Amino acid sequence: MKPEPSPESGPIRSVDRELLLAMRSGELFGIGELTEELSVTATAVRQRIERLLARGLIDREKVVAGRGRPTYRYRITEQGKRITAADSxxxxxxxxxxxxxxxxxxxxxxxxxxxxxxxxxxxxxxxxxxxxxxxxxxxxxxxxxxxxxxxxxxxxxxxxxxxxxxxxxxxxxxxxxxxxxxxxxxxxxxxxxxxxxxxxxxxxxxxxxxxxxxxxxxxxxxxxxxxxxxxxx
The missing domain is CATH 3.30.1380.20 (Trafficking protein particle complex subunit 3)
Structure with missing residues (x-):
């Protein structure tokens, strides 16, 4: 039996929608870039990212550079793009x-x-x-x-x-x-x-x-x- 999609957990918060709009180009973004773009703290960005990841509106990609700890960069998904699209x-x-x-x-x-x-x-x-x-x-x-x-x-x-x-x-x-x-x-x-x-x-x-x-x-x-x-x- 094909899995049934998880229901949405209510409307998207305005601050989360703001982050989606900042990522609408479809490029990969790091925490630092989003912090600068939105003029908020890194903690605030991470909280928004966790909520959007849970809803499948963004996904993440691991980046390994040298011997340092791996970091993640984030990209809006197709579902996220639909939410931020202009009224059709x-x-x-x-x-x-x-x-x-x-x-x-x-x-x-x-x-x-x-x-x-x-x-x-x-x-x-x-x-x-x-x-x-x-x-x-x-x-x-x-x-x-x-x-x-x-x-x-x-x-x-x-x-x-x-x-x-x-x-x-x-x-x-x-x-x-x-x-x-x-x-x-x-x-x-x-x-x-x-x-x-x-x-x-x-x-x-x-x-x-x-x-x-x-x-x-x-x-x-x-x-x-x-x-x-x-x-x-």
Missing amino acids: TELAEAMWQELLSIEDPELRNRMLRSVATRLGREYAAQLDENAPLEERMRVLSRLLKSRRVVSDVISAGELPVLDINACPYPTLADGSQDHSMCRLEEQVLSEALGKPVQLSQCRLDGDSCCQFSPAVNSSTANSPGDGTTAEVD
Whole structure:
């Protein structure tokens, strides 16, 4: 079974974020350089480094020079870079609107499927494909929560369902009745779980949450609100 990632231990402290920003270039830094850059004591830098190492936001490399004691130099990780990256909301909104504006429906759907597949596989890589569906769904729910997507798994008859209590992308859905984002989520979750799921309840249709349940038909699932069949391959 693939190990489940450790949950974050709360929000990052402002002083720790300051250190990450100082390391954003991706180069190796020593304690002395960071002390000078941040104008704080070496003890303060070491405390921040220990917290960030524990969260996987930086890593360290041993440096041996001559007969002296080895020292360490530190570099920001890819996860750390994501935390310090600029807000990508405007970029995501622009790209989403451009996707929806593609006039050729076949091309538009192919692009959306590609996006869903890529996102879904990122989750699937962290799930045990041999585990029961309900267990995979619960691990997926925890992964979603780590990305600030509020979700719960409940039992509905013989099969589990995944409830998402608030739209994870409200600025992209923009309050309209368009279900394109709903269909994208449906395909992402299907790819992640390795089993087609269908949107059985939707907030856009007045339901209390968006609910995804295993599709009755293994190849297609009907999305509420638009009467069309959403592909989940």
